[in-house]
Amino acid sequence: MKKRVAFYTLGCKLNFSETSTIARGFQEEGFERVDFSEHADMYVINTCSVTENADKRFKTIVKQAQKRNPEAFVAAIGCYAQLKPQELAAVNGVDLVLGATEKFKITDYINDLTKNDFGEVHSCEIEEADFYVGSYAIGDRTRAFLKVQDGCDYKCTYCTIPLARGISRSDTLGNALKNAAEISSQGIKEIVLTGVNIGDYGKGEFGNKRHEHTFLDLVKALDGVEGIQRLRISSIEPNLLKNETIDFVSKSDSFVPHFHIPLQSGSDVILKRMRRRYMTDLYVDRVRRIKSVMPHACIGVDVIVGFPGETDDEFLKTYHFLNEIDISYLHVFTYSERDNTAAATMAGTVPKRIRSQRSKMLRGLSVKKRRAFYESQLGTVRTVLFEGENKEGYINGFTENYVKVKAPWNPNLVNTLHQVELTKIDEDGLVRFEFVKKGVEV
The missing domain is CATH 3.30.750.210 (Transcription Regulator spoIIAA)
Structure with missing residues (x-):
C-alpha cells in the first residue's frame, strides 16, 4: 500500500507554488497525494508568518489533522517554521519542523513515519x-x-x-x-x-x-x-x-492589463517610517503611466492600516490618496507587531480598536472602487477564462483585466476562453455578460 500524504498551505501564492513542487517530490518517492480533509499517513503544513492570524491558525490545522488520523506524522515547513521552529515543535502532535532550505528536502528527513515524542527541528541560519x-x-x-x-x-x-x-x-x-x-x-x-x-x-x-x-x-x-x-x-x-x-x-x-502594486500607506511620513523605497508621488506616476497606455487596466493595491505613528491625520491622507487615484481594488492588512522587526519597538502604537475601524473604512472604499471599475467596463468586449468550480449553480470567470463574471453552470465552459460583452452588475457584485459569438449555450 502506498503511504498517503496530504498538504495544507497558509499564506501567499508563492507558498502554494512551493507546496505543489514539494508534493510532486513525494509522489516521485512513491507516496499517494490525498486531500487534507482525508485520512493520511502524513500531513504537511506550509506555514506563513505575514499576519498574526496565520500564526494562530496553525494549531487549529494540526488538530484537524490529528482528528483525521491520531497516528499521522505531522510536519511543519515554511516561513513560520523558519522564524519560530521551537514554538511549532512544541505544539502537541507536531513531529518535524523544517526551515527555509530544508523544506525542499523533506523526504530526506522522514523514515517510517513513526511519531516522535517531541517535534524534531532542522532549521538553518537564514544566511x-x-x-x-x-x-x-x-x-x-x-x-x-x-x-x-x-x-x-x-x-x-x-x-x-x-x-x-x-x-x-x-x-x-x-x-x-x-x-x-x-x-x-x-x-x-x-x-x-x-x-x-x-x-x-x-x-x-x-x-x-x-x-x-x-x-x-x-x-x-x-x-x-x-x-x-x-x-x-x-x-x-x-x-x-x-x-x-x-x-x-x-x-x-x-x-x-492587470497590475498589483503595493502602496502600504498614502502618507510619506509613514512610508519613511516603514522604510519603503518610494514616496507617494512615484506611486501616482506609476498609476498614471499604466492608465495612459492601458486605460482599461485593473490596478490592485496593498495597504497597511494602524502602523506605529499613524495618527488620524496620516490615516486620512491614505484614505484620500486612495480615493482620488485611479485604482480598482484594495487588499487591506491590519498592522500586527512581529518579533525582531524595527516597527515592533516604535513609539506611537495605534490601539487595536482604531486599527480595526480604519481597516473597515478602507475595505468599504475597496468595495466602492471595485464597483466603479466594473461599471467603467460595462458595454466593453472582453475575453473571459472560465473557472472549474460549480458555485451554487453558477460558473465564474475572469476577464483579462480581472473583472469577475458569472453565468449559469455549464461544464463545457470550464478552462475555455470566450469573447463577451459585459452587460450588467448582479446583486452579488459580479458581472453578467453576453457572448459575442452566437451559438454558445449557457
Whole structure:
C-alpha cells in the first residue's frame, strides 16, 4: 500500500507554488497525494508568518489533522517554521519542523513515519538560504502559479520575510521557461508570476549580485512560450515597475492589463517610517503611466492600516490618496507587531480598536472602487477564462483585466476562453455578460 500524504498551505501564492513542487517530490518517492480533509499517513503544513492570524491558525490545522488520523506524522515547513521552529515543535502532535532550505528536502528527513515524542527541528541560519529552488503550482485546470524569484533584500521595518526567506535570488531564465513550458503542456491557459519581490528578478541563481537578466528580459521571454494564453504579473513594487515593462505589457498578446502594486500607506511620513523605497508621488506616476497606455487596466493595491505613528491625520491622507487615484481594488492588512522587526519597538502604537475601524473604512472604499471599475467596463468586449468550480449553480470567470463574471453552470465552459460583452452588475457584485459569438449555450 502506498503511504498517503496530504498538504495544507497558509499564506501567499508563492507558498502554494512551493507546496505543489514539494508534493510532486513525494509522489516521485512513491507516496499517494490525498486531500487534507482525508485520512493520511502524513500531513504537511506550509506555514506563513505575514499576519498574526496565520500564526494562530496553525494549531487549529494540526488538530484537524490529528482528528483525521491520531497516528499521522505531522510536519511543519515554511516561513513560520523558519522564524519560530521551537514554538511549532512544541505544539502537541507536531513531529518535524523544517526551515527555509530544508523544506525542499523533506523526504530526506522522514523514515517510517513513526511519531516522535517531541517535534524534531532542522532549521538553518537564514544566511545559509542562498540557493534557488524553482517551483510551480497547478491548483486547478485554468491557471498556475510560477515562482521566478525568492527572498528579499529590502529592510521594511514591519516585515519578517527577509528573516524567513533570506536574500533576493532568482531562477535562471532557462529554468523559468522550462517550467512555463511544462505548465503549458498540461493544458493550462494562464500563468501567474510569483515571488517575494519579483521586480528584483535578475539577481544571480545563487544569490550573488550579478544581474544576468532583468525582469523585462523575463517578461519578454515568457511572452513567447507556446500554448499559454495569459500571463499575469502578481505583486510588484512600484519602484521596480519600469516604464519599459508597462509599455511591453500594453502591446503584448499574452500579458494581461492587470497590475498589483503595493502602496502600504498614502502618507510619506509613514512610508519613511516603514522604510519603503518610494514616496507617494512615484506611486501616482506609476498609476498614471499604466492608465495612459492601458486605460482599461485593473490596478490592485496593498495597504497597511494602524502602523506605529499613524495618527488620524496620516490615516486620512491614505484614505484620500486612495480615493482620488485611479485604482480598482484594495487588499487591506491590519498592522500586527512581529518579533525582531524595527516597527515592533516604535513609539506611537495605534490601539487595536482604531486599527480595526480604519481597516473597515478602507475595505468599504475597496468595495466602492471595485464597483466603479466594473461599471467603467460595462458595454466593453472582453475575453473571459472560465473557472472549474460549480458555485451554487453558477460558473465564474475572469476577464483579462480581472473583472469577475458569472453565468449559469455549464461544464463545457470550464478552462475555455470566450469573447463577451459585459452587460450588467448582479446583486452579488459580479458581472453578467453576453457572448459575442452566437451559438454558445449557457
